[in-house]
Amino acid sequence: MASTTAAAIQSSQPPILPKDFSAKQPETIRLYPLSNYTFGTKETQPEEDPSVVARLKRLEEHYELHGMRRTCEGVLVCHEHNHPHVLMLQIANAFFKLPGDYLPFEEDEIEGFKKRLNERLAPVGSQFSGEGVNEDWEIGDTLAQWWRPNFETFMYPFLPGHVTRPKECKKLYFITLPKKKVLSVPKNMKLLAVPLFELYDNTARYGPQLSAIPHLLSRYNFEFVDENDNVVAVTPGTPLPPDQIPRTKVLAGGDDGQDTGMTDVGEGENGTGGQ
Amino acid sequence: MASTTAAAIQSSQPPILPKDFSAKQPETIRLYPLSNYTFGTKETQPEEDPSVVARLKRLEEHYELHGMRRTCEGVLVCHEHNHPHVLMLQIANAFFKLPGDYLPFEEDEIEGFKKRLNERLAPVGSQFSGEGVNEDWEIGDTLAQWWRPNFETFMYPFLPGHVTRPKECKKLYFITLPKKKVLSVPKNMKLLAVPLFELYDNTARYGPQLSAIPHLLSRYNFEFVDENDNVVAVTPGTPLPPDQIPRTKVLAGGDDGQDTGMTDVGEGENGTGGQ
Numbered sequence: 058m059a060s061t062t063a064a065a066i067q068s069s070q071p072p073i074l075p076k077d078f079s080a081k082q083p084e085t086i087r088l089y090p091l092s093n094y095t096f097g098t099k100e101t102q103p104e105e106d107p108s109v110v111a112r113l114k115r116l117e118e119h120y121e122l123h124g125m126r127r128t129c130e131g132v133l134v135c136h137e138h139n140h141p142h143v144l145m146l147q148i149a150n151a152f153f154k155l156p157g158d159y160l161p162f163e164e165d166e167i168e169g170f171k172k173r174l175n176e177r178l179a180p181v182g183s184q185f186s187g188e189g190v191n192e193d194w195e196i197g198d199t200l201a202q203w204w205r206p207n208f209e210t211f212m213y214p215f216l217p218g219h220v221t222r223p224k225e226c227k228k229l230y231f232i233t234l235p236k237k238k239v240l241s242v243p244k245n246m247k248l249l250a251v252p253l254f255e256l257y258d259n260t261a262r263y264g265p266q267l268s269a270i271p272h273l274l275s276r277y278n279f280e281f282v283d284e285n286d287n288v289v290a291v292t293p294g295t296p297l298p299p300d301q302i303p304r305t306k307v308l309a310g311g312d313d314g315q316d317t318g319m320t321d322v323g324e325g326e327n328g329t330g331g332q
Numbered sequence: 333m334a335s336t337t338a339a340a341i342q343s344s345q346p347p348i349l350p351k352d353f354s355a356k357q358p359e360t361i362r363l364y365p366l367s368n369y370t371f372g373t374k375e376t377q378p379e380e381d382p383s384v385v386a387r388l389k390r391l392e393e394h395y396e397l398h399g400m401r402r403t404c405e406g407v408l409v410c411h412e413h414n415h416p417h418v419l420m421l422q423i424a425n426a427f428f429k430l431p432g433d434y435l436p437f438e439e440d441e442i443e444g445f446k447k448r449l450n451e452r453l454a455p456v457g458s459q460f461s462g463e464g465v466n467e468d469w470e471i472g473d474t475l476a477q478w479w480r481p482n483f484e485t486f487m488y489p490f491l492p493g494h495v496t497r498p499k500e501c502k503k504l505y506f507i508t509l510p511k512k513k514v515l516s517v518p519k520n521m522k523l524l525a526v527p528l529f530e531l532y533d534n535t536a537r538y539g540p541q542l543s544a545i546p547h548l549l550s551r552y553n554f555e556f557v558d559e560n561d562n563v564v565a566v567t568p569g570t571p572l573p574p575d576q577i578p579r580t581k582v583l584a585g586g587d588d589g590q591d592t593g594m595t596d597v598g599e600g601e602n603g604t605g606g607q
Contacts, residue, residue: 073399
């Protein structure tokens with residue numbers, strides 16, 4: 058339960074360690090540093106629907122023909138200074154979303170989800186080569202399910218008692234990032250690495266779904282490795298010098314080159330749904 | 333993915349079912365109706381510490397001698413009208429808590445936790461007999477871990493980056509309630525069955541830990557059985573007549589016999605911690 062591994066510890070007064078406290082937990086997950094990943098940009102991917110109303114209208118058409126819509130999103134996690142960071146997209150400086158999208162009705166769950174992730178994040182052409190370019194996605198545990206009871210913007214992490222025919226189910230999966238990976242982001246989006254403490258208790262900025270991610274990840278124990286694959290820290294964490302306090306980083310994308318990431322989210326599904 | 337099972341469905345127009353959407357999820361959990369459980373009361377269990385300050389002082393002493401404190405709490409789930417309800421205690425009409433407590437430093441995790449659950453909820457003497465009286469606790473998955481970085485009231489579902497020596501770790505476990513069980517509650521506490529939708533987005537009343545439970549449970553699929561063990565509904569739910577909208581129920585305890593459960597929580601660890 059030490060936060061700093063023996064090799065990395067610098068204090069001559071190590072803490073008293075309590076008895077084991079890791080029963081009934083999933084396997085410890087290894088997180089690689091953000092610097093292990095390579096980021097590029099690719100063609101703009103315009104929104105499929107011009108407005109929220111249009112999106113709900115199309116959902117209604119989908120429901121009539123094919124039943125409940127299935128939507129898949131990935132929680133991709135790496136670390137900076139031994140604190141977990143979640144990769145997410147920011148669209149038009151307006152709202153945040155996880156990589157993923159709804160599945161065409163005839164697609165299988167995991168295969169369809171991987172296609173959707175590749176559309177959004179896989180590198181194109183011969184811009185990159187080497188390790189991590191053609192890496193397959195490793196889809197981990199389901200972290201959460203959100204239900205849309207009506208053709209409206211709000212969703213809940215349970216189905217309200219009187220609803221038997223939900224219109225959409227959105228699943229969040231843990232994506233175990235491999236040691237190296239190349240990610241290409243549509244030019245009209247930014248890819249951000251957002252630390253857990255920034256998401257926590259921040260529904261106003263990130264909406265109810267994204268701000269709940271720290272809760273969803275809290276049952277995992279993590280081990281943090283450096284660029285040379287040495288484990289330097291394990292849950293619960295390691296000390297940071299004052300100049301290394303983690304902040305949200307823009308990794309790629311954003312045509313204006315400006316980080317307006319601090320604008321409060323007033324619109325968009327993640328900003329208003331279910332509040 | 334139907335919410336109403338074939339045997340229980342009453343509509344002649346069943347919904348269109350999409351392709352499978354249950355990959356990477358834990359096993360479906362069976363929930364029994366609240367009416368399967370028997371509730372009684374037992375001797376008053378006064379708080380160990382007269383104040384929050386005294387509790388933090390004692391935590392400090394524990395840390396000096398034994399290192400990080402380990403605290404275990406159980407999320408006990410049953411259903412009413414096919415909506416999941418969480419059993420929790422209300423103390424002195426003031427704040428809510430889950431059954432459980434800190435472990436003595438020398439105790440093993442699961443065995444120690446079961447003892448703590450029995451202290452709080454097991455029936456005493458020969459008041460009851462039959463099925464469910466001596467039922468052992470079945471401790472399920474870890475749902476969350478909360479860390480206390482300092483000798484202060486706030487806790488987080490992650491360890492802030494600069495903290496290497498947390499003072500307490502509190503784990504929440506799913507407790508799979510058996511088909512029948514007898515629970516005895518200290519006279520100075522109430523036992524409540526709180527529906528998920530009442531906890532959701534209700535930090536003001538339940539605090540950050542309890543109001544996050546709907547998120548923590550959202551990855552599970554449930555099947556709901558009636559008193560005769562027939563599965564009548566599966567995730568996501570079944571319809572309710574208007575007169576069956578679930579509400580928080582007082583099950584046992586509360587010397588004054590008054591349901592002041594609607595008082596907003598202004599104090600106590602769960603009401604203020606980590607906000």
